[in-house]
Amino acid sequence: MLKILVTGGNGQLARCIKVISSKYLDTHTFSYKSSAELNITNKAAVLREFESGAYDYCINTAAFTNVDGAEKDKDLADLVNRQGAKNLAEASNIYNVVLVHISTDFVFDGAQSVPYTEKDPTNALGSYGSSKLKGEQAISLICQKYFIIRTSWLYSEFGSNFLKSMLKYGRERNELSVVFDQIGTPTYAMDLAEVLVLFLKPNKVDYGIYHYSNEGVASWYDFAKAIFEINGISVHLQPIRSDAYPLPAKRPSFSVLDKSKIKKALQIEIPYWRDSLIKASKALK
């Protein structure tokens, strides 16, 4: 039996892992710890959990994910996303655990116009992205056995996300404005969860950084348009530039991820984002 700790156990991605992991219960035991049960910023608590749990893997989904909130709460974002990741890296080394850590497309500045590979230079624009980047750096410096999976624009039937916000606003309002000058790839967190479980196979895949998102490319406007079409919601949708929708945090204008490495390593085909959006919309109904 492989023993797996999942941090951030009440979050969107952890809840998707819980759904997917039901297929693996003959061979894997998953322990989900919410922020109240295991605060990853508390090093002593992390060490105690690793010692008592005798885990083989830790999937770290815990993070400070409020992109605009991170501009105001820089210290807290840093504490969770950098120090928390560092604590897990140190505990993983001591207790011989493989750390599977989730990171973000927001480690890039968006200056590129071709999809980002794992080797491309990082340069985060805001506090969320830079705290996540520092978390990655701490792990790659300290940890002997780790996978860092960068992903983008997660949504699902769980937690709060862009899909659920659009469905809510689309039903409440006649008109909506959404930015069309930020390009990336929406990713169904359930698809990512399926892929994360594939990393839980001893000595099958090389340690390091991997990019995973759904296939294809969209702006947030395209994503919103597809949400309304697929869900039969009639709303007047206006494409706008980011400067017409001012927010505390600057986002990358282009953060499409190149997924060649993960496709080769895991021998997977990745669903197109619109097909996955149809699946998620059905799951929500």
Ligand SMILES: NC(=O)C1=CN([C@@H]2O[C@H](COP(=O)(O)OP(=O)(O)OC[C@H]3O[C@@H](n4cnc5c(N)ncnc54)[C@H](OP(=O)(O)O)[C@@H]3O)[C@@H](O)[C@H]2O)C=CC1
């Ligand atoms: N959402 C997205 O669009 C994207 C997310 N990612 C990354 O994917 C991962 C999962 O994101 P997602 O599930 O969407 O995020 P959520 O915000 O839904 O979940 C994160 C969870 O982390 C928990 N958490 C916060 N602080 C701590 C702490 N100190 N100790 C333990 N747990 C804590 C939160 O608990 P509580 O609610 O109690 O604070 C929450 O349940 C994160 O690493 C994120 O950076 C990457 C790209 C896109």
Ligand SMILES: Cc1cn([C@H]2C[C@H](O)[C@@H](COP(=O)(O)OP(=O)(O)O[C@H]3O[C@@H](C)C(=O)[C@@H](O)[C@H]3O)O2)c(=O)[nH]c1=O
């Ligand atoms: C709700 C809304 C947002 N927007 C814009 C704001 C922003 O530029 C863009 C995305 O909106 P959000 O703020 O919901 O998403 P945001 O928090 O920027 O999403 C990011 O979250 C973190 C955690 C990640 O790691 C990233 O991959 C990415 O998913 O859409 C509109 O233009 N109109 C709207 O009505």
